[in-house]
Amino acid sequence: MMTIDRRRLLLSSAALALAPTLANLVSRSAAAAGADPLETMAESKDTLWNGITITPDGRKFVALPNWLGPSAGAGEIGKDGVLRPWPGNEWNAWKPESDPTKTLVSVNAVRLNPKGDELWVVDSGAPLGGKRLPGGSKLVVFDVATGAVKKVHALEGIFEEPNAAPNDIRIHGNHAFVSESGVGSIVLLDLTTDKLRRVLVKNPLLVMDPAKRPVVIDGQPLKNAAGKPFGTNANQLEVSPDGRWFYIQPLNGGMSRIEVALLTDPSASEAQLTEGLKFFAETPPLSGTAIDAKGNLYLNSVNDRSIKKLTPEGTLSTVLSDPRLRWADAPWITPDGYLWLPIAQLGWTPMLNGGTSKLEWPSPLYRMRLPAA
Template identity: 30%
Template sequence: MALRPSLFRPPMLSPLPADTGRRRLLRAAVLGAGVLPVAAAFPARASAEALRTRQAGSRGAPTTGVNGDQGYESAGSFEIVADFYGPGPSGVVVTDAGRIFVGFPRHAVNHKGATLGELRQGKVVPWPNAGLSLPSSAAPADRLMSIHGMTMDTQGRIWAVDDGKLAGQPLQPGAAKLVCFDPETGHLLHRIILAAPALLPDSHMNDLRVDLTHGQAGTVYVTDSSFGHSPALVVVDIATGRQRRVLGTHPSTQAEPGFMAMVEGVPLVYTPGKPPRFVVGGADGITLSAGSERLFYAPLTSRRLYSLPTALLADPTVSEAALAAAVRDEGEKGTADGLATDAQGRIYITNFEHDCILRRNTDGTFDLMVHDPRILSPDGIFCTKTHVYCTLGQWNRLAGFNGGQDKRKPPYHLIRFPIDPVVAYDAEEKL
């Protein structure tokens, strides 16, 4: 699978004039046009107040926000890091040195490319090697089947959840597992096979976070969003491989019956027992607080965000009832898939309903970081010290949600945007 090298780190594009952009979007909606080639980067909007300050005086009222743009314009500064053809991307990790690793799961489409790859000079290089990442006759436990969620621990090691599922095939013994690699050498440091009773036949081990503050070697928290109707959290002790399934019947891990989302302008409702028309599931997005004191998680088919103290969650002696009592409802967060935390403890939330990425600040307020018609099914999300990276897999356009017709339109994007606002300069401003 190749990438177009010319799309690595492209120059920032200029914004469309406010009225022009809105007219084009409205015209496209009326004429049934596809996704518009809207500008890739726009002046950052750190906050409504900052925007008003910059536009004060003779420059007039704000062009976005209250009484301004009604949600048609692109917002926030972001750039396309890479475009993908072939398999769609999901998990992503970026090292301090700038190396980019991407997962390409096989549970929706059983592709023949790498399921874990590093982006190098315009190519997806199977990583850590072709023997592990490419399809082979090796036993499911001895190769990577379908890499989905990815993360990096505080020691700089790359972790990934292999959901083990190949499209159209049952989950095989040994296929679902957690893997940990040294990014410098590519050596496999940990391989923990997930098994019953933590693993169910319809499990979809979706995403993970690694807490090195609890347990002899640390603890891994996994969301099982479920290919059926049995979601839960799974807690894995790294040193022993001991694993347990928790909160499997608690509301905080469950998809909400009757949940409605607006997906590309179409109102879609989740009805258990009926074929889904959009991506649905239980516990999915997951992230740790900056110091690993709390685990935040959310069902995919829900607008609620929940959290738990990791001291309780990592302790195998804490009862299910005690865990349930400790769950904190953190309020609404929108329709989220991926979650990620920056060094300041702020949580970045992908939002497939509004084609955007939000930031939940530590005081519970939210900022709109980026919004654009191309941000379709924002999925894997990862924070570096300076940027947030996110994969856009167009999962809502898969054939399974569209009457057997695959409506995805490659390329699929990997984007990034700065954590701190882009500095705005004005040569006419008085000193």
């Protein structure tokens, strides 16, 4: 389990100027405006975070992946600036001998439900460099107020392939939507019946194409531990605020969408779903997405370290480019118009650099004001 002193965060005031070396990295557009668009809200000295979700009253929960070895899986940034394992018990203390059904083995996403009273945690159940443990692949639903587990949705029964891996989650209406990035598929959980369904397995629009859209880090195509071009299948996903569209893409890019009514129709055949999933927009490799109340998608573009905006009509533009966006992962939009950006640095981890760490510490949590229009 993490110790408090090793996971301490350093909050910085929005009124303080950034250090000169950091200020030199600010994008030209920001410099021209005379202000730094990235406000440092917290810094982690030695722990990577790859997602954030914020309650209506301001509690901040983060996903803590096991990219550097066993981790707590989920944490909360307190008002005192300290990152603590959350809920702070045996769930955060996975070890090889632990029961994988009752610990967080390999968390890739945390997400609040629309009411903000439940924290949903996506656990692939696979230790770093290993295969899924029996019973380890699951969705764990925690009560935000108490930290108690309300429900565990076991996913093992719907995955036939050893490399299937639940990735991210969105909750809308009567369904939870989970992207499965190992093979490339979508998992649907009916919240009224607790029934799970897996659809569009290996659909070409959900499968990565690293040759066409390579992930580029520091000018070089990123490769995995096996020396092959890096990428993942069905990864980023969003549901439009009106509940009409479900968006999804492989990490490597090319966004598609399907109508939610069709996707969640239990009588819809695979052929109908395949017909309904349509290519929507040419997008670059993305490390994270968020959607605002108007249906605009904000995309964390890996290769050029930028934030892009994709409108419901399919128009793509760049909001901000900044070298500090080293794999800005799953962001969160707050009602006051801020985009919160945890810097995950996945492309600089030892597992993607031949065992050599190219990480920069501390790893920040930024927020930026979204454009009004």
